[in-house]
Amino acid sequence: MAIKRDESEPSVSLAVPPDASGTELLEFLSSYLINESKITLRRLVAWGRIRVNGSPATIGRTVWTGDVVSLPPSLRPSPPPPQTMPIAVLHEDADHLCVNKPAGVPVLPGRRGEGAEFYRSLVALLNRDAPAGGPYVRPHIVHRIDRETSGVLLVAKTVKAGRALSGLFEHRQVEKVYVGIIEGVLPQSELTLDIPLGRMPGSVLRMAPDAKHGKPARTRVIVKEGFGHFCLVEARPLTGRQHQIRAHLAAIGYPLAVDDLYGRRAELNGADYNTILGRAVAGSEERLLSRLPLHAASIGYSHPVSGEPVCHSAPLAHDLSAFLEVLRDTDPAP
Numbered sequence: 001m002a003i004k005r006d007e008s009e010p011s012v013s014l015a016v017p018p019d020a021s022g023t024e025l026l027e028f029l030s031s032y033l034i035n036e037s038k039i040t041l042r043r044l045v046a047w048g049r050i051r052v053n054g055s056p057a058t059i060g061r062t063v064w065t066g067d068v069v070s071l072p073p074s075l076r077p078s079p080p081p082p083q084t085m086p087i088a089v090l091h092e093d094a095d096h097l098c099v100n101k102p103a104g105v106p107v108l109p110g111r112r113g114e115g116a117e118f119y120r121s122l123v124a125l126l127n128r129d130a131p132a133g134g135p136y137v138r139p140h141i142v143h144r145i146d147r148e149t150s151g152v153l154l155v156a157k158t159v160k161a162g163r164a165l166s167g168l169f170e171h172r173q174v175e176k177v178y179v180g181i182i183e184g185v186l187p188q189s190e191l192t193l194d195i196p197l198g199r200m201p202g203s204v205l206r207m208a209p210d211a212k213h214g215k216p217a218r219t220r221v222i223v224k225e226g227f228g229h230f231c232l233v234e235a236r237p238l239t240g241r242q243h244q245i246r247a248h249l250a251a252i253g254y255p256l257a258v259d260d261l262y263g264r265r266a267e268l269n270g271a272d273y274n275t276i277l278g279r280a281v282a283g284s285e286e287r288l289l290s291r292l293p294l295h296a297a298s299i300g301y302s303h304p305v306s307g308e309p310v311c312h313s314a315p316l317a318h319d320l321s322a323f324l325e326v327l328r329d330t331d332p333a334p
Contacts, residue, residue, distance in 0.1 A: 012077070013070045020135070021065040025052065027159055028063050031135035032077040034123060044072065077134050083124035085117050090312045095161040095305045096154060097126070100314040103150040103291050107141060115147075126157060142166045143174075146243070150317040151178070151296025156304065164304035169240065175300040178235045178245055179224065179316065181293035181323065183264065183276070184254040185333075186223055186231055193219045193248040197241045206261055207247040217241040219248045225324075228331040229276050230257060232324060234297075245294065257323075258289050267291075268323075281330040289323050 020028055029041045029050070041050075048056040051070040052063060063069060088100040101107065101118065109116035119139070126137040139155045140162030156162035168174050197217040198210030208214075218238040225232040231254075235245045246262045249255050255263035265272060268289040270282035282288065300311040 011071050011073045012075065013068050014077075016063045016065055016067040016069065018065045020063065023063055024159075025050070025057055025061040025063050025069070026059070028069065030138050032133075033071075033075060034080050034127070034134070034136040034138060035078055036075070044075075079130070079132070080123045080127050080136060081120055083121045083128075085121045087118070087121055087125055088314075089125070090152065090314060091310075095158055095303070096156045096165065098299070098312040099153050099155065101145060101150060101153045101296075103148050103317060103319070106147045107144045107153065122155065126155075140165075143169050145296050146246075146292065146294070148292035149178075149294045149296060150314070150320075152299045152312055152314045153296070154299060154301070161304040165301070168301050168304075172239070173301065175311075176237055176296065177298045178237070179295050179297045179320075180233055180235055180245065180249070181257045181289075181320065181327075182231050182233055182249055182254045183229065183257045184231070185226055185229065186221070186233070186254060188223075190220070190222045192238075193217075193221060193252065195248055195251055197244065197247055205243075207241065207243045209247075209251050215239075215241060217244050217248065219245055221249070226333045227327045228333055230327055230331060246292075257293050259292055277331060282326075288326060290319070293320055293323065295320055 014032060016028065025045065026038060026041055030038060033041060042059065044050050045057050045059055049072045050057045052061065052067055089097060090100055091098040105118040106115040107118065109119055122139050126139060130136050137157050140157070140159065142154055142156055142162055142165040145151060145153060154165060156165050195209050195217055196211055196214030197207045198214035200206040200208040216239060220236040220238060222234040223231050224234050237244050243262070246256060246259055250259070250262035257263070258265055258268050260266035267287060269284070270286035270288065271284040273282050273288055274280045274284065295316055296314065298311060298313040300309065302308065303310050
């Protein structure tokens, strides 16, 4: 990419190369100004601060080979920040990648930039071999999993792949499998929960059963391993409502063993565990489970470009595996 100074003012101009011909202006800008949000770039275009061939650009404009895009003096193409947290890559190709998101981090940062470490590390990972000055790859987040949930996350690397994957999610053509540890022993080995969910009045996060105004929500639940007072279950959401698995399990009286929003506690320590079992088997101050015991185990879908069926899995996180060993040792099924 040829980067040159605009002779009329101290700004930077970008000449559109052949491989970017036919790209929307916003996407073209995004590939060079990787550290700027798309909201910021859209505002700059709307305010007339971005020029194409010397004239103020418009939202939705397409750029072609030979076009020259001029930036305001405050903007310079710069590389993404360094990767600050490890991200396990389960699969990667030219169009998308699949990673194992660790628990405790949000997929996207908040409005004020809080919780950005995972996303920034993802940007750095995608651009580990990017040429100096760009273009850079901006991750297209096509779905999310909760902050405390670990497991499989799909990320598109191109606009085309992002739109294709988003369409699969919209038309429920993605098969997601979660595993979770619930408190209580389900009386059935398999059941399908068909409980409409709506926003709980007065809460911006919590969902609740709402037969009258809620949206349809269905989850298939399969017991994979039973204990005396807990179960390891597989949950397959057949719809995509917010917090669907957590809200459904809580609605039938079998919440996840730790869930500060829908369950009975924010963490499971030894004292809680001893009370549930009715006998002392753990140190009262011992932390047995410090987060939501929910893991996105696998995801099946059609490849966003080739259309071939693919499925990727993420190994169970260490903290959940460790708690399962505690259950096997101290809470066997009767």
